[in-house]
Amino acid sequence: DYVIAVVGYGDDTYVDSLKRLCRELRIDTKVFFLGSMQGSQKREMFGVASLFVLPTLSDNFAIVVCEALGAGVPTITTTEAPWEELIQNNCGWWTEPTVLGIGRALTEFAKYSPAELCNMGRRGKDLVLKKYTWANIADQCTRLYRWLCLNESRPDFVLTRRQC
Numbered sequence: 001d002y003v004i005a006v007v008g009y010g011d012d013t014y015v016d017s018l019k020r021l022c023r024e025l026r027i028d029t030k031v032f033f034l035g036s037m038q039g040s041q042k043r044e045m046f047g048v049a050s051l052f053v054l055p056t057l058s059d060n061f062a063i064v065v066c067e068a069l070g071a072g073v074p075t076i077t078t079t080e081a082p083w084e085e086l087i088q089n090n091c092g093w094w095t096e097p098t099v100l101g102i103g104r105a106l107t108e109f110a111k112y113s114p115a116e117l118c119n120m121g122r123r124g125k126d127l128v129l130k131k132y133t134w135a136n137i138a139d140q141c142t143r144l145y146r147w148l149c150l151n152e153s154r155p156d157f158v159l160t161r162r163q164c
Helices: 013-024 039-048 062-068 101-111 115-133 134-148
Strands: 004-007 031-034 052-054 074-079 094-095
Touching: 004 039, 004 062, 013 031, 039 062, 052 062, 062 115, 074 101, 094 101
Parallel strands: 004 031, 052 074, 074 094
Antiparallel strands: none
16 A cells, blocks of 8 residues: 655666666556655655655765654664664664565564554654754764863763773
8 A cells, every 4th residue: 555755866777777677567656766855845755754764785874864753754774874773762673784674674664553653753753853953963062072172071972982
């Protein structure tokens, strides 16, 4: 009962091969390639999404994961992005960057009821509000500078060598 919206850009040859594969598998009425989206378009897409998947092979933060969580959308991404918090906060799946890993996460997603997914989305939104708002980031910067410049106590988000 789901449709898949592939949002973003990529190599034209690769995208064309994916479209061809969708036609061959006769799923081209369920998979839509929408191109890049920004601003209100992206927010509208998150507003209707049941799940967000970022199957990345390398990402240093993946801000789009933060955006999806902030919109209350359960999320799947790979261990190539630093989003272990998906597991810790039960708001998504953090899996190995393989077809099998992402397939397992999708299978798990399909087992959840709409109410359970809504709760996951709420936990993701709470995580973003607690940790990733500009006010929180500004507070962390202030605490960091006070520690570095004024010799105040080390903030809890600064790891020691032993913790790394």
